[in-house]
Amino acid sequence: xxxxxxxxxxxxxxxxxxxxxxxxxxxxxxxxxxxxxxxxxxxxxxxxxxxxxxxxxxxxxxxxxxxxxxxxxxxxxxxxxxxxxxxxxxxxxxxxxxxxxxxxxxxxxxxxxxxxxxxxxxxxxxxxxxxxxxxxxxxxxxxxxxxxxxxxxxxxxxxxxxxxxxxxxxxxxxxxxxxxxxxxxxxxxxxxxxxxxxxxxxxxxxxxxxxxxxxxxxxxxxxxxxxxxxxxxxxxxxxxxxxxxxxxxxxxxxxxxxxxxxxxxxxxxxxxxxx
Amino acid sequence: xxxxxxxxxxxxxxxxxxxxxxxxxxxxxxxxxxxxxxxxxxxxxxxxxxxxxxxxxxxxxxxxxxxxxxxxxxxxxxxxxxxxxxxxxxxxxxxxxxxxxxxxxxxxxxxxxxxxxxxxxxxxxxxxxxxxxxxxxxxxxxxxxxxxxxxxxxxxxxxxxxxxxxxxxxxxxxxxxxxxxxxxxxxxxxxxxxxxxxxxxxxxxxxxxxxxxxxxxxxxxxxxxxxxxxxxxxxxxxxxxxxxxxxxxxxxxxxxxxxxxxxxxxxxxxxxxxxxxxxxxxxxxxxxxxxxxxxxxxxx
Numbered sequence: 001x002x003x004x005x006x007x008x009x010x011x012x013x014x015x016x017x018x019x020x021x022x023x024x025x026x027x028x029x030x031x032x033x034x035x036x037x038x039x040x041x042x043x044x045x046x047x048x049x050x051x052x053x054x055x056x057x058x059x060x061x062x063x064x065x066x067x068x069x070x071x072x073x074x075x076x077x078x079x080x081x082x083x084x085x086x087x088x089x090x091x092x093x094x095x096x097x098x099x100x101x102x103x104x105x106x107x108x109x110x111x112x113x114x115x116x117x118x119x120x121x122x123x124x125x126x127x128x129x130x131x132x133x134x135x136x137x138x139x140x141x142x143x144x145x146x147x148x149x150x151x152x153x154x155x156x157x158x159x160x161x162x163x164x165x166x167x168x169x170x171x172x173x174x175x176x177x178x179x180x181x182x183x184x185x186x187x188x189x190x191x192x193x194x195x196x197x198x199x200x201x202x203x204x205x206x207x208x209x210x211x212x213x214x215x216x217x218x219x220x221x222x223x224x225x226x227x228x229x230x231x232x233x234x235x236x237x238x239x240x241x242x243x244x245x246x247x248x249x250x251x252x253x254x255x256x257x258x259x260x261x262x263x264x265x266x267x268x269x270x271x272x273x274x275x
Numbered sequence: 276x277x278x279x280x281x282x283x284x285x286x287x288x289x290x291x292x293x294x295x296x297x298x299x300x301x302x303x304x305x306x307x308x309x310x311x312x313x314x315x316x317x318x319x320x321x322x323x324x325x326x327x328x329x330x331x332x333x334x335x336x337x338x339x340x341x342x343x344x345x346x347x348x349x350x351x352x353x354x355x356x357x358x359x360x361x362x363x364x365x366x367x368x369x370x371x372x373x374x375x376x377x378x379x380x381x382x383x384x385x386x387x388x389x390x391x392x393x394x395x396x397x398x399x400x401x402x403x404x405x406x407x408x409x410x411x412x413x414x415x416x417x418x419x420x421x422x423x424x425x426x427x428x429x430x431x432x433x434x435x436x437x438x439x440x441x442x443x444x445x446x447x448x449x450x451x452x453x454x455x456x457x458x459x460x461x462x463x464x465x466x467x468x469x470x471x472x473x474x475x476x477x478x479x480x481x482x483x484x485x486x487x488x489x490x491x492x493x494x495x496x497x498x499x500x501x502x503x504x505x506x507x508x509x510x511x512x513x514x515x516x517x518x519x520x521x522x523x524x525x526x527x528x529x530x531x532x533x534x535x536x537x538x539x540x541x542x543x544x545x546x547x548x549x550x551x552x553x554x555x556x557x558x559x560x561x562x563x564x565x566x567x568x569x570x571x572x573x574x575x
Contacts, residue, residue: 006376014364092362101360101417104327105377106350274330 003115004122010089017085024081025130031072032134035059039232057232060142063153064231067244069135070161071230073127076193076220082123082165083172083193087185090116090176100275109271117263120173124165132158157227160247164226167255171219174262177270193220222254277305279341280425280456281326286335288321288480295321297480298335303425303458303473308451310467310488311460313477319460322477323356323429340424350378353423355431359414363403367394367413370402371420380421388416392446408439415446426450429460444470497531498541501554511548515541527554 011017039057047053059068072078093099093112102112135158139151172189179185197220216225228244228251281303288296296318303309311319324330326337327349339348361370371385389395392412397405405413411431418426428447432440447470451457461467467474468488475485502508505528509521512530520531538555545552 002376006373009369009373009376010362010365013366013369014362016364096362097358097360098362100329100356101374102377103329104349104352104354104356105374106346106348106352106379107377108346109328111346272331274324 003111004118007089007115007119007122010092016088020081020085020088024078024085027081028073028078028131031075031078032069032138035068035072039230058142059230059232060138062139062143063150063155065135065139065142066154066157067227067229067231069131069138070157070164071227073131074161074164074224074227076224079164079168079223080190080193082127083168083189084186085123086120086169086172087176087189088182089119090173091180091182091185094176094180095182103275110267113263113267113270116173117170120166120169124162124169127165128158128162131161154231154246156246160226160252163247163252163256164223167259168220168223170259170262171223174266177266197221216251217254219255219258222251222258226251226255279303279338280305280307281337281339281458282341283322283326283337284335286322286325286337287333288318288325288330289333294480296325296332299477299480299482301475301482301485303456305424305456306454308457308459308470308472310471310474311458311477312462312464312467312474313460314462317462317477318480319462319477320357320429321480323354323427323458323460327352327354327356327427329356351424352427353418353420353425354427354429355414355418356427356429359410361402361410361413361417364401366399366401367405367416368398370413371417374417374420378421384421388419391419392416393442408435408442411435411439411443412446415443419450422455425456425458427458427460430462431459432461432463432466497529497558498536498538499554499556499558500528500530500541500552501526502545502550502552504550507548508545508550508552511545511550515544529558 036057036059039059043054043056059065093102099112103109107115175185175189175192179188197218200218201221216222226247231244279302281301283299283301285298285300286296287294287298299318299322311322313319321330325332326339326344328344328346337344340351342348362373365373367389368385371388372382375382375385386395386398389398392415394409394413394416397409402410402413411434415428415431418428431447432443435443444466447457447459451470457470459467459471471488473486474488476483500508505523505526508528509523512518512521512528515536517532517534517536518530519533520529522529538557542552542555
């Protein structure tokens with residue numbers, strides 16, 4: 001707790017942190033508000049070509065809302081915001097050389113790393129809790145009594161989302177420790193998540209039959225695939241979505257394994273290198 | 276002898292082709308104001324970095340307070356290495372609160388060190404808004420927090436204007452008078468001479484010389500002599516085992532000691548050789564001459 005207190009002191013009056021934090025939630029809220037509108041626009045479009053029109057999708061009723069909101073909150077363009085926060089907080093330590101001062105003042109290298117891991121867990125927890133509260137409020141507002149009896153049926157998407165968040169933030173931490181420079185790290189991390197991995201997918205996909213066996217195991221995709229699809233029955237039929245009833249432990253295992261490996265590498269190299 | 280604060284034994288560090296520190300050994304005792312003097316790139320910061328766990332040594336050992344180095348040892352040390360390291364967006368007071376938290380102190384000493392360094396009025400301003408001199412003083416303030424047993428300052432006046440230099444020096448001298456142990460790395464001879472009681476001269480990672488500053492300054496290193504027959508004088512001196520170099524300028528022979536010889540002993544020796552002096556004077560080399568000579572000897 002002592003280490004976490006120190007980390008919080010670094011954040012509380014840090015304006016940049018709060019701006020990005022606020023932007024993240026604004027972006028997320030906008031996404032949620034627009035989601036139903038966009039999905040139903042798609043349904044309308046499809047209905048033009050169908051003899052029997054599909055019903056409009058309802059995203060915010062229980063128990064589907066658990067899956068839908070965790071799905072929208074874990075698309076890569078949204079996940080990147082909290083990852084950037086972590087990158088800024090860790091690379092700040094290197095660019096301001098405060099990591100050196102922390103060691104000089106009597107923090108061990110392991111403690112320094114642990115304090116950053118605690119920060120990752122805390123940030124993931126806060127975001128998960130906020131999302132859960134949003135789900136409750138939206139869900140109750142949109143559900144009838146019959147649905148409310150099924151309130152917790154798909155609650156497993158919440159711990160699933162927490163795993164996504166922690167893993168993705170661990171990746172960010174790994175990049176931060178690796179490159180140290182704020183701008184460079186953000187650029188490389190964003191490039192990898194949004195371009196390099198999709199490009200790898202693109203080239204793997206065409207000539208090989210085993211495309212789908214590899215792609216879900218690339219680090220970022222492994223995170224995103226934890227909540228694979230939204231629960232939209234209309235689209236499920238048309239776009240050949242598989243039904244995802246809950247979170248699979250195997251799907252969670254891949255990103256956890258990646259994070260553990262990355263943290264292991266950070267521990268090993270950080271204890272060895274000069275600061 | 277007072278208690279050993281820092282003991283370094285055969286510490287080495289190599290960066291690629293450059294041997295930054297080469298089997299360096301030294302000892303700092305309680306109450307000393309110990310200067311580590313050397314030109315830029317001589318290994319001062321690397322050495323301090325190694326004993327503060329910032330830089331991993333290739334070989335060698337060190338102890339703090341006769342204990343194996345640990346994070347607990349470092350909490351007893353107040354140190355500033357190279358530049359002041361603080362969060363630019365946090366106030367001076369908040370930055371010091373972080374230092375106190377890491378070291379496991381309460382915040383009770385923060386106002387004192389801020390006042391001591393003349394920053395109390397600015398304590399709520401962000402570090403980013405400080406002038407370089409103020410940043411350097413805040414670094415000293417953080418090092419002084421809760422009266423550490425050793426104060427380590429690395430080039431504390433580097434890049435400061437004359438007023439800033441004077442402020443930092445006064446501060447260090449004031450602290451030194453209170454009996455603190457201080458380790459001061461500097462490339463400025465003048466600074467070491469003014470502040471330190473002991474000095475180790477470093478070049479290319481080697482200790483060239485180490486000892487008390489007062490002794491270095493007080494001990495004569497050569498004699499200036501002349502007689503009516505300087506040629507006879509020189510040939511007599513050449514037979515004397517305690518002198519290494521002889522030179523003559525303007526009728527004065529300068530004889531450099533290998534081993535210190537008091538003037539009366541030399542006088543007696545020369546009389547035995549039938550030489551009577553017209554002039555005999557001890558020459559004290561200054562630390563600066565010594566410093567430059569040592570650097571020249573080691574081929575830089």
